[in-house]
Amino acid sequence: MAKQQKDKKYLFDDPRNVRRLLGIFYVSLGVLLGLELFVHKHPHFKWEEWFGFYAIYGLVSCILLVLIAKYILRPLIMRDEDYYDE
Amino acid sequence: MTSSLLLPPSFVFILGALLAACLRGRLLKVVAIAVPVVSFLILWGAPNGSYGTLSFIGLDLVLAEVDRLSRVFGYIFHLIAFIGLIFSLHHDDPAHYVVGLLYAGAAQGVTFAGDLFSLFLFWETLTVTATFLIIARRTAAARGAALRYLLVHAAGGLCLLTGIVLYYHGTGSIAFTAMDLSQPGALFIFLGFGLNCAWPLLHAWLVDSYPESTIAGTVFLSAFTTKSAVYVLARAFPGAEPLIWIGAAMVAFPIFFAVIENDLRRVLSYSLINQVGYMVVGIGIGTELAINGAVCHAYAHILYKGLLFMSMGAVMYRTGKINATDLGGLYRTMPLTAVFCMIGAAAISAFPLFSGFIAKSMVVDAAAGGHYQFVWLILLFASAGVFHHAGIKIPFFAFFSHDSGLRPKEAPLHMLIAMGGAAFMCVFLGVYPDFVYGMLPFPVDYEPYTFAHVLAQSQLLFFSALAFTLLLLAGIYPPEIRSVNLDVDWAYRKGSRAFVLVADRVFNGINSWAERVLGWQLTGLLARFASDPGASIQKYWVRLTAEYSGTREREELMEEIDRRSRTATYPIGILVLFAVSLLALMSILFILF
Numbered sequence: 001m002a003k004q005q006k007d008k009k010y011l012f013d014d015p016r017n018v019r020r021l022l023g024i025f026y027v028s029l030g031v032l033l034g035l036e037l038f039v040h041k042h043p044h045f046k047w048e049e050w051f052g053f054y055a056i057y058g059l060v061s062c063i064l065l066v067l068i069a070k071y072i073l074r075p076l077i078m079r080d081e082d083y084y085d086e
Numbered sequence: 087m088t089s090s091l092l093l094p095p096s097f098v099f100i101l102g103a104l105l106a107a108c109l110r111g112r113l114l115k116v117v118a119i120a121v122p123v124v125s126f127l128i129l130w131g132a133p134n135g136s137y138g139t140l141s142f143i144g145l146d147l148v149l150a151e152v153d154r155l156s157r158v159f160g161y162i163f164h165l166i167a168f169i170g171l172i173f174s175l176h177h178d179d180p181a182h183y184v185v186g187l188l189y190a191g192a193a194q195g196v197t198f199a200g201d202l203f204s205l206f207l208f209w210e211t212l213t214v215t216a217t218f219l220i221i222a223r224r225t226a227a228a229r230g231a232a233l234r235y236l237l238v239h240a241a242g243g244l245c246l247l248t249g250i251v252l253y254y255h256g257t258g259s260i261a262f263t264a265m266d267l268s269q270p271g272a273l274f275i276f277l278g279f280g281l282n283c284a285w286p287l288l289h290a291w292l293v294d295s296y297p298e299s300t301i302a303g304t305v306f307l308s309a310f311t312t313k314s315a316v317y318v319l320a321r322a323f324p325g326a327e328p329l330i331w332i333g334a335a336m337v338a339f340p341i342f343f344a345v346i347e348n349d350l351r352r353v354l355s356y357s358l359i360n361q362v363g364y365m366v367v368g369i370g371i372g373t374e375l376a377i378n379g380a381v382c383h384a385y386a387h388i389l390y391k392g393l394l395f396m397s398m399g400a401v402m403y404r405t406g407k408i409n410a411t412d413l414g415g416l417y418r419t420m421p422l423t424a425v426f427c428m429i430g431a432a433a434i435s436a437f438p439l440f441s442g443f444i445a446k447s448m449v450v451d452a453a454a455g456g457h458y459q460f461v462w463l464i465l466l467f468a469s470a471g472v473f474h475h476a477g478i479k480i481p482f483f484a485f486f487s488h489d490s491g492l493r494p495k496e497a498p499l500h501m502l503i504a505m506g507g508a509a510f511m512c513v514f515l516g517v518y519p520d521f522v523y524g525m526l527p528f529p530v531d532y533e534p535y536t537f538a539h540v541l542a543q544s545q546l547l548f549f550s551a552l553a554f555t556l557l558l559l560a561g562i563y564p565p566e567i568r569s570v571n572l573d574v575d576w577a578y579r580k581g582s583r584a585f586v587l588v589a590d591r592v593f594n595g596i597n598s599w600a601e602r603v604l605g606w607q608l609t610g611l612l613a614r615f616a617s618d619p620g621a622s623i624q625k626y627w628v629r630l631t632a633e634y635s636g637t638r639e640r641e642e643l644m645e646e647i648d649r650r651s652r653t654a655t656y657p658i659g660i661l662v663l664f665a666v667s668l669l670a671l672m673s674i675l676f677i678l679f
Contacts, residue, residue, distance in 0.1 A: 010418040012486065022555070029552060032545050039538050044454035045462070048542075058470040058546040062553035065471050069345035070564040077572040078346070084230075084570060084579055 029055075091132035094150035094198055095160060096208065098125035099167075099191025107184045118183040119171050122190070126164040129157070136200055145260050148200025155381065158525040159197045159317045162385045163190065165511075166309040166392050173396050173504035174302030176403070182222060186306055189215035193310035197317055201260045202250045202275075205318070209246060209282075212311055213239040219303035220295050231298040234575065238291040239281070246278025265322045276323060283315035283366065284359050286335045290575030292359060293343075297351040297408070301399035304351060308358060308395050309388045316365045316384050325372025333370055334461045336363030337468040343573065344475035348409045348566045350398050350484060354391070357434065357476040360468060361387050367465065368449040371456050374528040379448025385522050386441035386515055390433035393508035394480060397427035400501045401484055404494035410479075410566040415489035423497045424485040426505040433512035435477035435547060436469060441515035443543065444522075444534045451532075469543075470550040477547075478554050483566065619661045621651035 012018055033052060043049050093101075102121030106114055134157065138149030152160075167190040174182060192215055195208030213236065220232035252271025254260050265272045284292045296307050323329065340356035340363075347353045361383070368380030400423045401416060402408045417424040429440070436442035446469065453462045497505070515522055523530040557563040615622045624647045628640060 008418075012417075025548075025551070025555070029548055032541065032548055035541055036545070039541055041538050044451075044457075045459060052545070054466075054542045054545040055549040057466060058549035059553050061467045061470050062474050062550045063557065065341060065467075065474060066345055066553070066557055066563060069342045070562070073342050074346045074564065074571075077343075078567070078569045079572060081568050081570055083572075 091135075091137040091150055091152065092128045093125075094138060094194070095125045095129055095164070096191045096195035096198065097149075098128060099187050099194055103184045103187035103191065106187060107180065110180060114180055114183060115175055118187060119168065121187055122164045122168040122171065125194070126161070126168075129160055129164070139200075142203075145203050146201065147204055148261075149204065150198040151200030151262070152198060153527075154525075155317070155321060155527045156197050158381055158385060158522075158527070159313070160194060161525065162388050163193050163197060163310065163313075166388050167306075169389075169392060169504050169507050170302065170305045170309065172507070173305055173399070173501055175500040176498060177300075177302060179222070181218070182300070182302065185215050185218045185222070186302075189219060189306055189310060193314045196314040199262055202253065202262050203260055205262050206243075206247060206250055209278075210243050212282075212314065213243060216307060216311055219306060220299045222303055223298060223300045225298070228298040231295040234578070235291050235295040238578075242278050242281030242288075245274050245281070249274025249276070249278055262318075262321065264324060267323070267326055267328075276326070279315050279318050279322070280332070282311050283319060284312055284336070284362060285332050285366075286339060287574055289336075289340075289359050290573045293340075293352055293355040293573060294575045296355045296358075297349050301403050305392050305395045305399060308354075308391050312358065312362050313384050313388055316362060316369070316380065319366065320369050320377060320380060324369055324377055326370060329366050329370025330458065330461060331370075333363045333366030333368075334464045336360065336366055338363075338464050338471075341468060341471035341475050343571060345479070346564050346567075347571060348411055348568060350408050350410055350413070350480055351395065351402075353410075353475060353479060354394050354398065357472060358391055360472055361391065361434065363468070364446055364449045364465065367461060368452060371449075371452050371458070373452055373456065375448055375455065375532060376452035378523075378526040378528050378530055378532070379445065379452055381526055382448055382522055383442075383445040385525075386433065386445040386512075389508050389511045389515075390430045390441060393426060393430035393505060393512060394434065394476065396501065396505045396508065397423050397430060398480070398484065400497035400505065401494075403501070404497065405492050407492075409568065410483035410487075411568055413484045413490055413492070414487040415485070416492060416494065417485040419493045420485070420496050422502055423505065424481065426502075426509045427481045427485065429509040429512050431477040431481050433516070435473040436543060437516075437547060438535070438540045438543060439513070439516045441512045443516055444519035445515075447534050447539065447543070448532055466546065470546055473547050473550045474554055478551060616661060618651050621647045 012021075033055060036051060041049055047053055099121055102117065102124075106118050106121075109117055129152070132152060134152045134154070136148050136151050138147075140147050140149070167186075170190075171183070171186065174186065177183070189212065192208045192211035196205060196212065199205035199208060216239075217232050217236045220228055220235055222228075249271040250260075253265070253269060253275060254271075256270030265275065267273060267276060281288045281291075292312070296304050299307055319329065336359055338360075340359040344353045344356035344360070347356060365380040365383050365387070368376040368383065370376075398408060401413065401420070404420065405413065405416070407413055433440040433442045436446045450462065450465050450469070453465055496502070519534060523532070554563065625644060628643050628647070
């Protein structure tokens, strides 16, 4: 019984499902960009009028976030797990 | 319903805690859950106003000041206490319920305090009860974190007390109302509030202690201390400009720490600071929209942050693990917990139709309306970043990611009910924002669901998710590593050791030197001298003049001195002679002067 449970196939055990999910995700990105052509903007700042401002800002800022955290912050602050126990 | 307040909520909670302390088993749990319900009904039926004014040692105390601002905080604190108690029903330890009720009651006391004196009493009660909630985990790490929590908050409490005393001395008023930072003592009060609010550099206690508390304790902690600090800031310092910059820093810096943190409850603790930052910015901007936004965000945040902590608590309860390195793939056997966690994640990320969206955007729009360009860009950056570290990272590493091989059971029923209730509220507020908008301090004239706004937010979030996906597929996303990441608590965790080390070397060094020299060497010297003073003085003299005499002669002299000493040739001890001489000298001086 336990072995059967282990062997049971779950939703994302099938790589096809993962690919499907990613496919839907990429398509929705395109749709979101396309919809911007039909939106009537009422911006506070001039850069909000640029096409795809929010998309590019979200993408770039998150890449920067991860790179800074990984390559600058982590070498500075990471210690062994028992650092405070010594 | 009565037309006045029967009992202030804090009193209901304290009485409930006392009653709970006498009970055991099922009855204890029923009473504990009933306390927030009864208290809520009493508050709900009471109109706004000042209740229970009394004079105490010359101070005018107000036991409950109910207005629109305190009422909305009071309501949400009741709701999360109720949900949190349901979540914690697996606890059989009566102390958990007693301390939990006292802690929630202290938050009610802070919320409805009409004067600074009772505010301070409840403020300190918050600290003490929170310490017990941390220590209840009964691990060495929890004990250490609880002690640090207590010390840091004791310092903050003293700062607040100093401010209150100076403020009362300067203004003659003890009433808890809006203050100006230039008033006497106001700066100390401001800083005292700021410590509980986890301002940058004052924040380390939070990420140090919350992940060390019990599974249910963290749910309580995440709601009350920081949000009651937000409340007092909103009451005392609306429109104080430093808050804009403090809040902007709070919003930005924790997300970097959260990205590389392994303990998922610590990730949530960092994101808690990030979310409170939005509220602090809103209070700093101080317009009606901004204050409404801050309060609305606090309301929504308490629910989704509680939900996220509950989902991680359920994972911990079933697996005994909380590090991302140990988890993964749990959606297989904990699907409901996974769904609730993702609802909380969607809410904190401010997806349209979830509670964060209708709350956070008020603060962001208030920043735009006030033309704070730089702050606005930071808030937008953090909106994308919070999706990264809380919205994706938490559910992804716990429930998806690699298969950890763990096949735990679904969370127990009471946890599912508590999480389900919070998840329902996250969606309900997002779909029907007027429910919370109607409770806010100022009339709301704000429409979150414009096509442009929904599209902009969706683009921001989806492309932030794209960044995550690309970095993960490219293998650049930082792998989770078992580690400790330093924060400013390093200063006192290592600093205190350095202090002890230095103090040990310096003070114990002086101590042992003094003991050696004064206690042993000097007394030994004196004892040897006094055992045979006549001979000792002569020998000293002989040694002093040794270079003028031959060695042989000197040894003979020494022997002669010893012989005379043994045969007691000296009629009196030479010390007696000294004493008599000294007395004579003093007599002469006395007579002369």
